[in-house]
Amino acid sequence: MPLLGNTLELLKYKNIAEYLKGVQSKYGDFCEIHFGFKRLLIISNGDVAHPIHTSSVTLSRKFLYRDLKNPGLDEMGIENSGIVFNRNLDEWKINREFVERIVRSRNFLRMIAGKTYEMATDMFKLWDILINDQREIDLSKWLEKFSGDISVTTITGLPAYSVHTCFNSLGYEDNCDNLSISERELSSKMISLLNSFFKTAQWFSLVPPFIRHAPGISFFNGKLSKLIKDFEVFLIEIIQKRRAEIDLLSETTLQSSDFLTLLLTVNTSHGIELHSHKSLNRSLNDYEIFGVIRDILFGSVETVTTSMCLVFYNICKYSSIKSKVLTEIYTIFGHSNSSNFLYEDLEKLSYCDALIKETLRLNTPFPYLPRSNNEPVEVGGYLWEKEQTFILHYQGININKNDWIDEEIFYPERFLRSEDNEQSMNASKVNAREAFATFGGGARVCPGKHWAIIEIKVLLVAVLMKYEIEFVNKDQGLDMAFDVSYHWRELKIRLRPRMQET
Ligand code: HEM
Numbered sequence: 169m170p171l172l173g174n175t176l177e178l179l180k181y182k183n184i185a186e187y188l189k190g191v192q193s194k195y196g197d198f199c200e201i202h203f204g205f206k207r208l209l210i211i212s213n214g215d216v217a218h219p220i221h222t223s224s225v226t227l228s229r230k231f232l233y234r235d236l237k238n239p240g241l242d243e244m245g246i247e248n249s250g251i252v253f254n255r256n257l258d259e260w261k262i263n264r265e266f267v268e269r270i271v272r273s274r275n276f277l278r279m280i281a282g283k284t285y286e287m288a289t290d291m292f293k294l295w296d297i298l299i300n301d302q303r304e305i306d307l308s309k310w311l312e313k314f315s316g317d318i319s320v321t322t323i324t325g326l327p328a329y330s331v332h333t334c335f336n337s338l339g340y341e342d343n344c345d346n347l348s349i350s351e352r353e354l355s356s357k358m359i360s361l362l363n364s365f366f367k368t369a370q371w372f373s374l375v376p377p378f379i380r381h382a383p384g385i386s387f388f389n390g391k392l393s394k395l396i397k398d399f400e401v402f403l404i405e406i407i408q409k410r411r412a413e414i415d416l417l418s419e420t421t422l423q424s425s426d427f428l429t430l431l432l433t434v435n436t437s438h439g440i441e442l443h444s445h446k447s448l449n450r451s452l453n454d455y456e457i458f459g460v461i462r463d464i465l466f467g468s469v470e471t472v473t474t475s476m477c478l479v480f481y482n483i484c485k486y487s488s489i490k491s492k493v494l495t496e497i498y499t500i501f502g503h504s505n506s507s508n509f510l511y512e513d514l515e516k517l518s519y520c521d522a523l524i525k526e527t528l529r530l531n532t533p534f535p536y537l538p539r540s541n542n543e544p545v546e547v548g549g550y551l552w553e554k555e556q557t558f559i560l561h562y563q564g565i566n567i568n569k570n571d572w573i574d575e576e577i578f579y580p581e582r583f584l585r586s587e588d589n590e591q592s593m594n595a596s597k598v599n600a601r602e603a604f605a606t607f608g609g610g611a612r613v614c615p616g617k618h619w620a621i622i623e624i625k626v627l628l629v630a631v632l633m634k635y636e637i638e639f640v641n642k643d644q645g646l647d648m649a650f651d652v653s654y655h656w657r658e659l660k661i662r663l664r665p666r667m668q669e670t
Pocket residue numbers: 234251252253264271463464467468471472475533534537538539562605606607608609610611612613614615616617619620
């Protein structure tokens with residue numbers, strides 16, 4: 169339709185994610201749609217996505233932008249800082265390299281696993297009180313707080329309190345004696361500013377400037393701009409305080425391994441060295457660190473919450489899969505519910521790993537994201553000028569019937585590798601990894617994918633070793649809402665302490 173393009177088609181669907189499924193079945197795996205003057209090239213197939221998702225640096229360096237310039241995101245300051253939307257490619261490369269070096273380190277991943285286990289055990293003490301009082305647990309609420317607390321603690325090193333606040337909101341009083349009032353306030357403020365930041369980003373990216381700055385609306389826009397500024401001031405204060413603390417330490421006394429401390433100490437006598445490239449032969453300044461911390465917080469909370477809920481949903485839904493997971497957990501960790509928890513053992517949980525991947529294949533937290541080319545490229549057999557918007561329809565790639573056998577069937581075994589064959593058992597592609605797009609691919613692939621899987625795995629092991637878990641409502645479905653990613657509305661479960669075998 170002239171001017172509007174495909175915009176009216178959207179009205180037939182619940183949300184954009186559902187619309188993209190419709191687009192795939194109507195127009196195929198690679199097609200072009202128009203929203204007003206904006207052209208979107210939708211990719212729903214791993215082969216077409218290959219030049220973007222490949223690990224080949226020669227190809228993927230042509231797709232370095234997240235998207236075209238967006239005046240709203242620019243106004244928010246996120247096109248020139250951090251990682252996710254940064255269009256300043258020199259800055260993005262440096263920030264990304266620093267992040268990758270930290271999140272790939274075994275010590276850091278070990279810290280993530282340890283903290284997740286410790287905080288899960290802490291949450292279980294509150295759950296035990298609820299179980300004793302025969303109360304149901306809405307996992308979607310609890311895991312949102314849990315994953316927020318883990319992110320705040322592992323990323324900033326601050327203690328986090330929202331799981332305890334959730335408990336108190338149910339009419340209990342948990343004093344959480346080990347935290348001072350100011351520490352509690354700091355972590356709650358961070359979570360609340362982070363949530364506002366999510367919502368604000370949608371407003372700024374979707375609403376055109378002439379509407380945002382129109383009389384009557386500009387006041388609201390100004391309030392949201394203030395929230396963004398408050399978040400920046402808040403994080404920068406934390407960064408400066410930590411920097412000052414580190415400066416006072418002698419070389420040997422640095423104990424913390426949280427992300428912020430590691431980032432502040434890269435290329436200093438306290439931290440890891442990163443001299444592989446000349447531009448990395450320095451430390452990040454406070455504003456650069458702010459951008460990175462903001463984006464890592466942004467990337468890690470909602471996605472992990474949704475994924476954890478999805479995994480428990482499948483555990484409750486498929487009892488045979490729950491049995492296989494338990495057998496594997498007992499084989500690796502034994503039957504005693506001890507805290508003798510080794511990070512190295514997590515790597516042996518291949519069935520749990522397969523379960524998580526299959527869960528995230530069929531229900532992709534980010535069903536799509538944009539990527540844009542910084543050079544002319546060939547995609548899908550056509551040549552494209554630079555600065556196109558390619559929409560990587562991860563959900564469509566993940567269930568593409570050309571790549572997956574029984575693509576709609578939940579079958580974790582497809583991700584297990586047989587002894588004599590590196591290939592997944594139930595994908596028809598030679599390189600099945602390219603058909604699994606949940607974490608994107610290529611130059612901007614999610615840097616937190618191992619981090620996320622470790623958090624989910626640790627929680628899965630910790631919960632199943634301690635509790636029997638079942639739905640409150642036997643007909644529980646996927647009760648999720650969508651904005652830019654999926655998140656659960658409600659997932660009520662009933663827990664019973666698991667009888668320990670002697
Ligand atoms: C299950 C959980 C997660 C899912 C499904 C997920 C998914 C994604 C996807 C699809 C992308 C876009 C990749 C691309 O363009 O090719 C992305 C990017 C990103 N993710 Fe994740 N993510 C998850 C967890 C995390 C965690 C725990 C972190 C914390 C480090 C994180 C940080 C980021 C960042 C910073 C980017 C931007 C990368 C860039 O533009 O260079 N994500 N994520």
